[in-house]
Amino acid sequence: MEPILRVEHLTHTYGSGTPFERSAVQDLSFQVEAGEFLGVIGHTGSGKSTLIQHLNGLLRPTSGHIYLDGTDIWAKPKEIRQVRFQVGLVFQYPEYQLFEETVYRDIAFGPTNMGLTPEQVDRAVREAAAFAGLSEELLDKSPFELSGGQKRRVAIAGVIAMDPKVLILDEPTAGLDPEGRERLLANIRAYHQAKGNTILLVSHSMDEIARNVDRILVLKDAHVLMSGTPREVFARAEELESAGLDVPQVTRIARALRDRGLAIDPAVYTTEELTAALLALKKGGSAVC
Amino acid sequence: MLQTEQLEYAYPAEEGKTPRLALGGVDLNIEKGSFVVVLGHNGSGKSTLAKHFNAVLLPTGGKVWVEGMDTADEALLLEIRRRVGMVFQNPDNQIVANVVEEDVAFAPENLGVPPEEIRRRVDEALAVVGMEKFVRHAPHLLSGGQKQRVAIAGVIAMEPECIVLDEATAMLDPMGREEVLSTAHRLNREKGITVILITHHMNEAEEADRVIVMNDGQVAMDGSPQEVFCQVEKLRALGLTVPDTVELLYELRQSGWDVPLDALTVEACADAVAAAMK
Ligand SMILES: Nc1ncnc2c1ncn2[C@@H]1O[C@H](COP(=O)(O)OP(=O)(O)O)[C@@H](O)[C@H]1O
Ligand SMILES: Nc1ncnc2c1ncn2[C@@H]1O[C@H](COP(=O)(O)OP(=O)(O)O)[C@@H](O)[C@H]1O
Ligand SMILES: [Mg+2]
């Protein structure tokens, strides 16, 4: 089956021809399967934001191609707007981009632009607000009366309301407290389960990525360092650390236990897994390898 | 260093509404030279408390003293601000000049420090945060962690006795966070500066002398990191997570293992688990 997104040899150079010329992404190739929940991780400046702005046509490749459902998104540059409806992008710190008088109108902006009827827009707004964890009574408020976390949810709802095939979130939990982070991620997971569509979650927190995604794409200095399931990626903990990334604390505990002679898989990354592994080890009696 | 007594604060309410207390009677005594981490979910009152430490906010009830100086005494305002410096969350909002050294010199210049003394302070402050190579750089081209270190240098140039970092690491990636955290520890260790670090990252509290958990405008927990983090149920009830080390030990105890709950660091936790395995 054709992957929903295919990126081939993507390079993007900012400031071409100036002394500040630099490639923010260089020769990236990867694909995303329909329905997949993909995590994109990398240190600040590794090229994450530059990459994802290509996936909905906000940035045009300096070279290389992006295929959405098998079609090069720049095949017909005049139709790039259609791509933006299909690939929804929530920017980093989107709460600074709310501009309408009410929450309702802010969320309705995208679907209205897509040419939906008022009834369809209304349904889309209410459904999106619910997915984003916003209660009905907030819809009539001004976005400026809301807390930072709520504003961010409004921005997310605005993109969800366009019912995109692919939803991309650029560091959606940055600056939230642990509970706010977990609640937002739970909303995103529930949305993914209900809709079954494709999600790309950009983050610099490994712990957060590990608990939520099917597969991880790791960027380092404009290149793909590795990609794979969380387990495959965490098995290469040293490389991750050298790329300036956090390894989940559980993985570090597992590694420290191996150093102490316990036969623990060094790629475990949840406390549940590690607890289970330890209980099994103790029961088996062959604790020390 | 800092002392509060029945500290209350209510933000001015909209007309017709009764003001809600953002701080509802806080009693704290923070020792000189200590490294204190303040945790608590959003809205629990951490920033409101922090702003009382350098008289940006004045109590609507109770008292705050900075080295014995009552923050409500207007005549002492400059003295208090000089002693307690603040660093905030967003690195981009804290930069005031186009060159790093000018940025660092900004506050002491405003305090009327003589030029040669400023030169010395700026050089020293940048060296302390490990940014001496960037004296003439443009701040906006630096990474987030570097910008925050410049902001810290700006505070250090005032030669404060206490630094309050209000979620100064929240917008940084792991590398930037580590840069800022190790800088704060170094200032504490080598210069004896009292550090108050407000954060959402539990692991930043591992090496603190003291952890204070705020909830609904009050101090909900207060103790060493070990004392605070081993109260797993209570932390969860307050909307906070516990470090994975403690969570693992907690789960193992639930399964009947004899492991301590206060092995906070990865190494201590692995030692405790390995010992229980024998
Ligand atoms: N508009 C721009 N103009 C010039 N350089 C840019 C621009 N946006 C990003 N960059 C540079 O490209 C690199 C990658 O940045 P970015 O894609 O934002 O990375 P990330 O999202 O992983 O932090 C960085 O070195 C950054 O400074
Ligand atoms: N400028 C303000 N005006 C009115 N209320 C405020 C203001 N700043 C904070 N608050 C309220 O005070 C309480 C404590 O907020 P804050 O000290 O910012 O908490 P924290 O820093 O722990 O997130 C919250 O209920 C918040 O809504
Ligand atoms: Mg980015």
Ligand SMILES: [Mg+2]
């Ligand atoms: Mg705050």
